[in-house]
Amino acid sequence: MVETNGAMRQKMEFQAEVQQLLHLVVHSLYSNKEIFLRELVSNASDACDKLRFEAAQHPELFEGDGELKIWIDYDRDARTVTIRDNGIGMSREEAVAHLGTIAKSGTREFLQRLGAEGQADARLIGQFGVGFYSAFIVADRVTVRSRRAGLPASAGVLWECAMTGDAAGTFEVTEIERPERGTEVVLHLREGEDEFLSGVRLRELIRKYSDHILWPILMRKERWDEGRGELVKEEEWEQVNRASALWARPKQEIAEEEYVEFYKHVAHDFEAPLSWVHAKVEGRHEYTMLLYLPQRAPFDLFERTPRHGLKLYVRRVFVLEDAERLLPRYLRFVRGVVDAADLPLNVSREMLQDSREIEAIRAGVTKRVLGLLEQLAKNEPEKYARFWREFGRVLKEGIIEDPANRERIAALLRFASTHSDSPEETVSLDDYLGRMKPGQERIYYLTAESFAAARHSPHLEAFRKKGVEVLLLTDRIDEWWVAYLPEYKGKPLASVAKGEMDAALLSEEEKKAREEADERLKPLLERLQAALGERVKAVRVSSRLTEAPACLVVEEHEPGMQLARLLRELGQDAPAHKPILELNPTHPVIAKLQAASDEDFAEWALLLYEEALLAEGGKLEDPAAFVQRMNRLLLTA
Numbered sequence: 001m002v003e004t005n006g007a008m009r010q011k012m013e014f015q016a017e018v019q020q021l022l023h024l025v026v027h028s029l030y031s032n033k034e035i036f037l038r039e040l041v042s043n044a045s046d047a048c049d050k051l052r053f054e055a056a057q058h059p060e061l062f063e064g065d066g067e068l069k070i071w072i073d074y075d076r077d078a079r080t081v082t083i084r085d086n087g088i089g090m091s092r093e094e095a096v097a098h099l100g101t102i103a104k105s106g107t108r109e110f111l112q113r114l115g116a117e118g119q120a121d122a123r124l125i126g127q128f129g130v131g132f133y134s135a136f137i138v139a140d141r142v143t144v145r146s147r148r149a150g151l152p153a154s155a156g157v158l159w160e161c162a163m164t165g166d167a168a169g170t171f172e173v174t175e176i177e178r179p180e181r182g183t184e185v186v187l188h189l190r191e192g193e194d195e196f197l198s199g200v201r202l203r204e205l206i207r208k209y210s211d212h213i214l215w216p217i218l219m220r221k222e223r224w225d226e227g228r229g230e231l232v233k234e235e236e237w238e239q240v241n242r243a244s245a246l247w248a249r250p251k252q253e254i255a256e257e258e259y260v261e262f263y264k265h266v267a268h269d270f271e272a273p274l275s276w277v278h279a280k281v282e283g284r285h286e287y288t289m290l291l292y293l294p295q296r297a298p299f300d301l302f303e304r305t306p307r308h309g310l311k312l313y314v315r316r317v318f319v320l321e322d323a324e325r326l327l328p329r330y331l332r333f334v335r336g337v338v339d340a341a342d343l344p345l346n347v348s349r350e351m352l353q354d355s356r357e358i359e360a361i362r363a364g365v366t367k368r369v370l371g372l373l374e375q376l377a378k379n380e381p382e383k384y385a386r387f388w389r390e391f392g393r394v395l396k397e398g399i400i401e402d403p404a405n406r407e408r409i410a411a412l413l414r415f416a417s418t419h420s421d422s423p424e425e426t427v428s429l430d431d432y433l434g435r436m437k438p439g440q441e442r443i444y445y446l447t448a449e450s451f452a453a454a455r456h457s458p459h460l461e462a463f464r465k466k467g468v469e470v471l472l473l474t475d476r477i478d479e480w481w482v483a484y485l486p487e488y489k490g491k492p493l494a495s496v497a498k499g500e501m502d503a504a505l506l507s508e509e510e511k512k513a514r515e516e517a518d519e520r521l522k523p524l525l526e527r528l529q530a531a532l533g534e535r536v537k538a539v540r541v542s543s544r545l546t547e548a549p550a551c552l553v554v555e556e557h558e559p560g561m562q563l564a565r566l567l568r569e570l571g572q573d574a575p576a577h578k579p580i581l582e583l584n585p586t587h588p589v590i591a592k593l594q595a596a597s598d599e600d601f602a603e604w605a606l607l608l609y610e611e612a613l614l615a616e617g618g619k620l621e622d623p624a625a626f627v628q629r630m631n632r633l634l635l636t637a
């Protein structure tokens with residue numbers, strides 16, 4: 001630490017991720033450089049929101065000044081643009097933490113992926129939310145002065161970073177006196193960025209990107225000076241943005257671009273949303289909602305902590321960010337605002353826990369989002385396909401989490417199936433119902449580790465031959481939710497790896513052949529059972545095989561083998577259900593088995609079992625013994 005003029009000045013290093021991000025931001029967002037203003041105004045607005053929220057419990061934080069505002073100014077001589085707010089401000093520690101590190105988990109992996117893809121895609125960086133760092137697109141030196149509301153004037157902080165070359169790796173923090181609460185960000189513009197030293201240009205950008213910001217954004221008045229032949233600034237400030245709550249205006253008066261810009265602000269996204277719904281609910285509980293679906297899943301969608309969920313307003317006053325109580329977890333990709341008419345302004349997170357009003361809003365929001373998805377699926381299938389690719393895995397959680405809407409959610413699911421035979425998930429349960437064969441009572445599915453494993457599974461053979469469609473489920477979560485959806489529109493869901501095939505799907509000849517095989521192969525089945533011992537629960541003749549010699553199945557009511565494996569991987573006690581070995585009665589290996597000596601028979605039996613286990617996605621207990629056995633049998637065959 002160095003001491004200058006009695007103030008403590010400290011040079012610090014950016015976290016490696018920040019350096020990487022700074023570099024990517026400056027290089028990939030340059031073509032869209034004007035967004036820096038939107039990002040910094042957005043931060044200033046968030047800072048005012050935060051102060052208002054904290055001051056609801058601690059009014060002294062206003063320090064006698066409860067009029068929150070954002071000021072924007074420029075200085076042609078110094079070549080600076082300044083964004084200032086009297087919001088919550090930052091302490092020294094907060095400035096170091098928020099402007100020098102990124103605390104979000106998964107950041108490093110995300111940045112590495114971006115880096116590995118060569119030149120980073122601006123949209124990908126955008127969805128990460130670059131916020132403050134976008135200042136460096138147009139500035140090579142950024143100075144931040146701030147003081148947190150409630151701290152003494154002596155607790156001000158000066159944060160400064162000058163970029164030399166691509167990204168200098170350090171910034172400096174100094175303790176300063178700062179009587180004014182809030183934050184001031186001064187951008188020292190790079191060479192060639194003088195276009196932003198203009199009141200006209202800055203006003204244009206504020207109207208374009210920040211018109212909907214609810215706090216007043218002020219700029220100095222300007223007048224034409226005949227003598228100098230240019231616009232000159234006056235002392236007086238004037239409001240530049242409209243500052244009306246977008247969602248409170250009638251729908252027909254809101255332009256599409258306004259919806260889009262508002263989304264970018266609330267969602268911290270750079271891309272336009274995929275779709276949105278704007279609705280006012282009247283009656284016992286009154287509230288307005290403006291809900292958006294993003295185009296792209298954020299990289300931390302599967303992290304535990306949700307970010308930038310819904311914002312809660314009460315009568316147009318901001319109350320809470322990330323109000324997770326307003327959304328079920330399986331809709332955590334939704335962004336936007338809810339404005340409730342009947343909540344108290346000083347509502348806290350704790351109060352939301354068991355508020356009837358919130359319960360009603362949550363149910364209403366859920367209904368609208370599902371309605372929006374249904375509408376997309378019906379009228380804009382391409383958009384729905386995009387939604388499904390990005391968020392389908394999350395929506396599936398709803399089958400487990402939201403019993404009241406289970407059937408509606410089920411109708412929104414999309415699958416790969418033997419019908420299309422492609423990994424694209426395009427088949428709905430209704431499509432499936434429409435293609436069911438006469439006499440087919442159940443919706444068949446198969447769960448597997450991957451699409452390739454599912455597609456070549458021996459369990460599918462007879463279904464394929466009969467043209468009975470099977471849904472191919474390869475997400476981890478598929479194992480869980482299927483257990484929560486026993487039926488859809490009265491048709492039970494059934495795994496092709498469990499129980500017996502629908503009797504109605506078998507012809508009379510097939511049934512007869514099966515009975516005949518049961519009888520004929522009885523001694524062989526008993527011999528196999530004896531040879532396999534504890535490994536299997538039973539050995540029986542199969543109706544589902546046409547190519548493979550054998551497969552493993554479990555009883556209808558038992559958890560699938562794939563689920564048992566998942567549970568064991570998660571360190572849970574998996575139920576020790578033994579599988580049933582099913583034998584293909586028409587396979588030539590039967591003759592071989594029947595002719596084998598006792599010693600060879602035991603080897604063949606084990607090999608059949610091990611093959612079936614592998615095909616089903618299982619792990620061999622003793623792979624080396626399997627290989628030896630196979631080699632031995634190959635030589636004697």
Ligand SMILES: Nc1ncnc2c1ncn2[C@@H]1O[C@H](COP(=O)(O)OP(=O)(O)OP(=O)(O)O)[C@@H](O)[C@H]1O
Binds near residue numbers: 090131
């Ligand atoms: N004007 C400001 N007043 C107070 N704090 C600020 C201000 N600007 C930035 N910060 C702090 O710095 C943090 C980082 O800002 P930044 O814009 O980089 O990311 P963010 O807004 O948190 O989210 P995202 O990265 O998704 O945009 C903010 O979360 C906030 O805590």
